[in-house]
Amino acid sequence: MRRSLTFVLTLLSCYSFAQSADDLQLKWEVVENGHQGKAQTLSTFTLINRSKQTLPASGWTIYYNFIRFVTPGEVAPGIDAEHVNGHLYTFKPNAAFKGLQPGDSLKINVVHVAWVTNYTDAPDGPYIVWDKQPEKGYPLPYTVIASTRPEQLRRTAADTHPQTTAADIYRKNANTKDIPLEKLPKIFPTPGFYEEKTGSMTLDAQTVIGTDPAFLKEANFLADILGKRIGKPVKVLTDAEQGTIRLKKYKHAKIGGPGYYVVSSDTSAGFYVITSETAEGIFYGIQSFRQLIPLTGKPVLPLVFVADIPRFKFRSLLLDVSRNFQPKQQILKVLDLMAFYKLNVLHLHMSDDEGWRVEIDGLPELTEVGGRRGHSVDELTALQPSYGSGPDVNNTTGSGFYTKADYIDILKYARDRHIKVIPEIEMPGHGRAAIKAMDARYARLMKAGKPEEAAEYRLSDPEDKSEYRSVQEWKDNVMNVALPSTYKFIEKVVDGLMTMHQEAGAPLDMIHMGGDETPAGVWEQSPAAWKLMRSDPKIRYADDLWYYFYDKVAKIVNSRGLQLYGWEEAGMRKTKRDGKTVMIANPDFGNRNFQLDVWNNVMGGGMEDLTYRLANAGYKVVLSGVSNYYFDMAYAKDYHEPGFYWGGYVDVDKPFYFIPFDLYKNSKEDGQGNPLPPGTFTGKDRLTEYGRENIVGIQAALWGETVKSPQQLEYLLLPKLLGMAERAWSTDPAWATEENEARAKEMYDSAWSRFANIVGKRELPRLAALNGGYNYRIPPPGALVENGKVSANVQLPGLLIRYTTDGKEPTAKSPVYSAPVAAKGTVKLKVFDSAGRGSRTVIVNP
Template sequence: MIQRVVFTLLSVLLVQYGARSQSTAQKYDPSKLDLVWEVVEEKYQNKPQTLSSLTLKNTGQQPLPASGWALYFHASPSFKAEGANAPVKIEHVNGDLLRMVPTSSFKRIPAGSSQKISIVSGGQMINESRAPVGFYLVWDDNKAKGHRVGEVTYEKPTKNMVGWIEAKEVYAQNKAIKDIPVEKLTKVFPTPASYTETGKGITLTPAVPIVADKTFSKEAALLAEYLGGVFGQEPPVQPTATGKAIRLQKKDGLGPEAYELQVTPQEVVISATTPAGIFYGTQSLKVLVPPTALASPQKSVEIVGVKVSDNPRFGHRAFMMDVARNFQKKEQVLKVLDLMALYKLNVLHFHFSEDEAWRLEIPGLPELTEVGSERGHTIDDGENLQPSYGSGPDVNASSGSGYYSKQEFIDILKHATARHIKVIPEIETPGHARAAIKSMDARYARLMKEGKKAEAERYLLRDLNDKSEYQSVQNFNDNVMDVALPSTYNFLEKVTDEILAMYKEAGAPIETIHFGGDEVPPGVWEKSPAAQKVIADNPKVNNTDDLWYYFFANINDMLKKRNLYLSGWEEIGMRKVRKEGKMTYIANPDFANENFHVDVWNNLGSNIDLAYRLANAGYKVVLTNVTNMYLDLAYQKAYEETGLNWGGYVDVDKPFYFIPYDYMKNMKVDTENNPIDPSIYADKVRLTEAGKKNIVGLQAPLWTEMLTTPEKFEYMLLPKLLGLAERAWAPDPAWANEKEAAKGETLYQQAWSEFVNVLGKRELPRLSYYLDGFNYRIPTAGAVVENGKVLANVQMPGLVIRYTTDGSEPTAQSKVYSGPITAKGTVKLRVFDPTGRGGRGVTVENK
């Protein structure tokens, strides 16, 4: 009897297993599901929202079932299916990850058929950066596995529903730009404090030696390496020489980064007090080399005769490189450092930790990179983090995953130090910390399984009993460290000490660590037992708001013990207070004299004057204004342009015309590029003389949510970074201080013309070849029809406009624009660089 029952049960199980296996084998192939995204209507229903459609096209041999699956993708949580009986429901998972699940209204899609789904989302689809990305499918019976779908197509809207910039508007913007002969341009960039051309230059060959004081041997070696690339062989470096030579010599009394450069027919002499000064002198010599000399090895190069005396305007000239949202390999970081050095930027703010990833190996905390550096489909973030920004379901299949080993980071530090660039590491705290939190959760789970409870809890970053509810700006509900836990400080001390050990091994200087501090949402810590205990035990902590000051006081003490000062985003210097019945923020007097360095990005709305308020209060301020310095913002309002636009649009002119000590004077347009009435700034706080001394420098960040390749990264980086380089190094321009508006505008237009001519005729051609070339953005042509003729211009004279009249896209072999085009019909224009690489084309109709 027992044997018969057992046999029957086994038979049933085998039948069920066989049926399940057969069902799985016959399941639809997700790679046969193609998707088409299309914007249908902007300002849908006269609201600030967009109606779009997603078409599911079944290219396979089997039907897509009516249920049993979910389609995951990345977008704003505002995305919702349209209609009361919509065939799908869209759910927010976490962060930017959403999933679409079929409802009872969804009908299976037969092979060769398609189904269109209407979707409403907040805001406007300015460009493809607002569209959903990273689609993949998950079956209900195996929710741990994600499957890539087929081809995803984004249809450009046929109507200009959002006011995209047109060729005639670009033409109007460019109209005031003068074409300045190259011989009349300043040949050293950024613009030096004092520059004179003598007319008597020198011919350099690989036989011309570099003669250097021993103090400057490292700078001499780097210069020899560069010239070796120009000539195909390095010139000798020696302590003495007679005759023609490049001489690096010490001169007392100059500033810490100042130098003098003189070029005569017999020698190049670079003088400075410090190695940094000598280094910047060698960078000026490098940009005196004609750009075309970098295209192929040269037997000799002609260097114009100059006399230069130079020093920087600001001591802190920073670029912030985000490698957390999307990863860039070590080689790309080194390339960026070389680019920064060429243009005399001296601080790399290294943003390696975020909600979406932790990118630096920390000895003793392997989960930070084993879990925190990898993104892919997951149920619980236990082995890797969830996908973000379209990184997809597969770990290590995109720039969503990756990290720097200890040795790679040491290599980066050595490379930066040799080029007189300080690297400021950023450990995001207490918000934007999801990668660290989930990594330490994984560590906790591992050690608890091993029965090591105390060790498991040592570095926990969240209170396991916390029931607080919140949602961050990036839509995460679990991304804030619990600042009441002793284990949080254990973690931060451990990471800090391991980072300091890497700096020591690299021989790199470090004065500060950046601890983030921005965008912690309301609601955090309110239901944390650990937080409530700190509030009860500490007379200075009366509520969860006070935990903020408690946290940064502790971090500040920890850093001071290590002879470091604290850097962070603006919020580390702010205090929440109630004023006239409303909650507002003021400069926190508690930390005003603690040498806090704050990167102030927010100059929007009521925070227009925030940087000046903090500087006047005693904080050291790095101007990082979103309206002028955020390199990830789109160049212009065009569908094809990558980039966000929440803070406006940033082309190369925005950092160029930034006025550090009176930036409200340069805020000419709003976030939609519409003119601003200056009277709105009448009641805003201005910089005092004492506050002026607290402006330590400028910084341009490049956030990488949309930048999944080095090419996309470089497109957004350049040429905008050159505007920052000019404003951070060059002397205060006359137009910035001119009180008469008309005269100031005339002075500005002349300076702007000189700047874009230098870019178009010298620096962008140089960057076409330097370090094997950069994928800088080539501007679109401006074009207008007047009197039956097409007129065209370009933002950067020196770059070439080519055109066609047969409807084809212009190539490097198309006709060069040299004057008005009389041909009727469709005229297409496109700008090209010296290598034949073209920018985005424009079309005009000459009727």
């Protein structure tokens, strides 16, 4: 009887809490990095019972996401920590837990790998599940307590400079010179040839566009832009010999190639001419012409002559919409941004462990299950929460996908802007969303008594006992490459994508088939793999299945007339050197027109030359290095800067100072932001003339783990994207090839000043208005205390520093900094743009 009464009281207590999870609160903070002298961190969760009832001694589990692996075991009296899968962890009461009284709190100390040095590293999305209602999760009120003490901010005890200070920023900004606006070129990225002539021309209500019929679509695009600027519809004539602006088809004798164009003006004739042999070139000429139009006031344009051609044919932006979803409208806004800066490839990363984001005919579970995240008992209706997406499947970051109609709209929008969309289907690793979706399909069809149909597209072998853990801690995220159904699935998806591209009038000619981060240990205990290995003498070890897989994938892709594209590991082979396993360029694929994204160039990490090794081996290589072009890396070593930093910190200068054919020359710091030691590149492979021909372009990547809104996407993307656009479009600047080191630095400093002024004075004001405005990052000010006065400067001239000395937060109406500030108390400084948006505040005490 007593046992029954206790059970009833527990149920009632659980019911009360379940109706209002707000009665519980969770806080988290770092205690110390480098705990016990190891590469691990001690942190503390505090569970607070704010209700008038006791939190029961049993019958509940708290779930949360954390990108750091937590050591399992008892972490508080009566509380056990467990790893579920991926980045999902739990706290559960054990038999020793006595409950938590009203008003009481419980400290839960956990130890986890690596370190935590900014707020985006913190655990996220905690929720509670009651045993009596196992299918339902209730979000918990949650607070991250900011780190401020040295032991919370440094990675290890030996880390003497754990944060970028205002003085660091000041010293870095000190070499940037202010250049008057009128002396800055009006077209960006820097054209091959630009000359401004005497005179000007005004666009008015009489403006007319005349075009060669082949460029009618581009003419209408320009007419729409000019109509909005002039305030009156602009007429388009299909006659290139008439009009204020004329789009002419012309093959230039001296320049040529994909994307070239010429913009010229004649004050006596009173018209502009944009010429090219192709619609692509005309479109780029239109983008340059747009930049000549003042943002405000009367649209008076200078008379110019511009001759231009892109340096690389492949100028790409990767957007990861799998980890956290971005709505269609945001993708269209990004496409407009890309078009403006003459980028021509959108690499859409639409599948990964945490989400599948595009409909495929005949496989509804891919989006019905793989396109949703939330709490579930068996993951047959949704994937488990990741990156703090929480228990509710209706969340807008973990859940979401593009319908066929959405995807076709994206393709058409990109097509009209001369941007190729390359879909990525990640495999065989990073394939969990697809694997779980096909498991759900299997369960549905087995229940319906259709075993053959159920197994048709299955990606997992239920008898596989292989044990592995991916970089993101998944235990079950690799497709089984020994199953014939895996290849049938690949064919089905490729055909579905090709059909949508065809319907959009943007035929697919290249597809990205992943190949990234397949963990050790996969397939080793799979009966299907053993059977395949016995039947094929070329497959001696489980590792050989990798080459078997990509040979099959290449044949599927190539048989459909597509070029195969993948991550660097897809072009690598394991072998032995001095008894140790090493990775070399796989000679089997180098001559098969196989294109690779090479990301692993962490400075000081030992793989800095991988890009050049693969290009020298015959692979078509896209420069996608994390050290310069992973835009999800934080701007600076600052607790308040969002983003990761495992590959280093990527500020606006890193994409700009990258030298494509000599990446060693201008590399300045390692992955922790420290100066590179001498000899870092000694013995590294250099690019051969043959290899140079295989470098096809540059790609910036914005991975989505920390990107939970369109605003966060734009913050990490801009203004970094401008440096990448400059390097992908324009020829090598003089400082990149200057052999005298001192002279090269002097030339670089001058070029950087010019670029920084262009960004601050021309491009940011433009981005504040373009397409409704972009949420670009405004850099915080640099500040230095000298002789009792506060000196300040800014990274991008044209932005204003405002300050206060009364302790109040600076606003867009606060005094503008113009000279060192003498103050006895606290000085607060903040950078503002022309639209009144501000940076983070810097606080200085003279």
